[in-house]
Amino acid sequence: MSTAQTHARTDLSARAYDHLWMHFTRMSAYEKSPVPVIVRGEGVHLWDEQGRRYLDGLAGLFVVQAGHGRRELAEVAAKQASELAFFPVWSYAHPKAVELAERLAHHAPGDLNKVFFTTGGGEAVETAWKLAKQYHKLTGNPGKYKVISRAVAYHGTPQGALSITGLPGLKAPFEPLVPGAHKVPNTNIYRAPVHGDDPEAFGRWAADQIEQEILFEGAETVAAVFLEPVQNAGGCFPPPPGYFARVREICDRHGVLLVSDEVICAFGRLGTLFACDKFGYVPDIITCAKGMTSGYSPIGAAVVSDRIAAPFYEGDTMFLHGYTFGGHPVSAAVALANLDLFEREGLCRHVLDHEDAFARTLGKLRDLPIVGDVRGNGFFHGIELVKDKATKETFTEEESERILYGFVSRKLYENGLYCRADDRGDPVIQLSPPLIADQSVFEEMEQIIRAVLTEAWTLI
Incomplete structure (x- = not known):
């Protein structure tokens, strides 16, 4: 009409x-x-x-x-609010946060079994960078603090996430931002500077730009690479064939964490619950939000591998980070109901x-x-x-x-x-x-x- x-x-x-x-x-x-x-x-x-x-x-x-x-999601929210409307996950747990963390760990690939809740995607990205920095300090690599992301990519508005973002116009009003964020070419093959007629060769070239940047900055200074499975800003750039497999090899070779920023791409947007499964790679951290509740209540998360979480589970170490509303009972309950709906309706x-x-x-x-x-x-x-x-x-x-x-x-x-x-x-x-x-x-x-x-x- x-x-x-x-x-x-x-x-x-x-x-x-x-x-x-x-x-x-x-x-x-x-x-x-x-x-x-x-x-x-x-x-x-x-x-x-x-x-x-x-x-x-x-x-x-x-x-x-x-x-x-979807009335069933609204009803779940109302029911949970009447039972336990709020309680933080700061040194305490509540049933819905436990159940949702377990559910996400079950669906995540590899050994990504630890879930740190936020209230949105930008916070999840911020969490992942801070986590990567502290992880490297705890494992004897205090100089590894830099991150690599792609040109034109959008990763959020908090100061750290905005630094990772590759859109100069969005960052200019707020500079100086967090130091240590570096950019490499994205996977827009329509405007590929080389190999525009050969997707596999273009994918190798694009992945190799990440390794060149790691070597240029010094592998001993690079903490993580942040990549969306399909890059949003710029207009939906899918990965070329073999791209993520090569990036995974590069990150492993240089002791760099691979963060799959799935704030948009997770929860069915590409046809799989986690988008990294669509392209056959296992990251060290997945950041997610948006579709986890289908928007019926705000929530986000960083889903972390056991290997990365391990040093935080020893002695008096803690991750010095948190959000008041992270893992909110109502949002967690709605997310669980949303995942039930996903399964029931395929x-x-x-x-x-x-x-x-x-x-x-x-x-x-x-x-x-x-x-x-x-x-x-x-x-x-x-x-x-x-x-x-x-x-x-x-x-x-x-x-x-x-x-x-x-x-x-x-x-x-x-x-x-x-x-x-x-x-x-x-x-x-x-x-x-x-x-x-x-x-x-x-x-x-x-x-x-x-x-x-x-x-x-x-x-x-």
């Missing part, structure tokens, strides 16, 4: 502008325009306060795996069974002159926009502002699709629907995007 008409500012919208400081938002954009107010969700759809319906093409923010309006299997159809449907958009590439994995895809298909020439800053933000982003929403149009890296549209989405949803997305991009091309 079309919602192209201009929305009037309602009382709630006006109050939102006056008092609600929205995240990653140009607040000036709403000085004279209404703030969109979403009031209800059901399945893969959302409704605003004026009753207009939208397809949720981003699962909220890569979060609502099981879909909106959500991971559903993604694996339908990921090719999703890719094929979005792939039809390649016939548009403005579409340079369509890429991704599972239910997580990006569409890169260009102004010259033959040369892959991207938008200028002015064109990106005018076309991507001034037209495409607004028009997609007005035409009934909530998703992300972004130019962190090159201009992309990102799509990450709830895991219950089917072919009818894929086709509705494609049709809306096609109509908007066809019109956008006339503005170049």
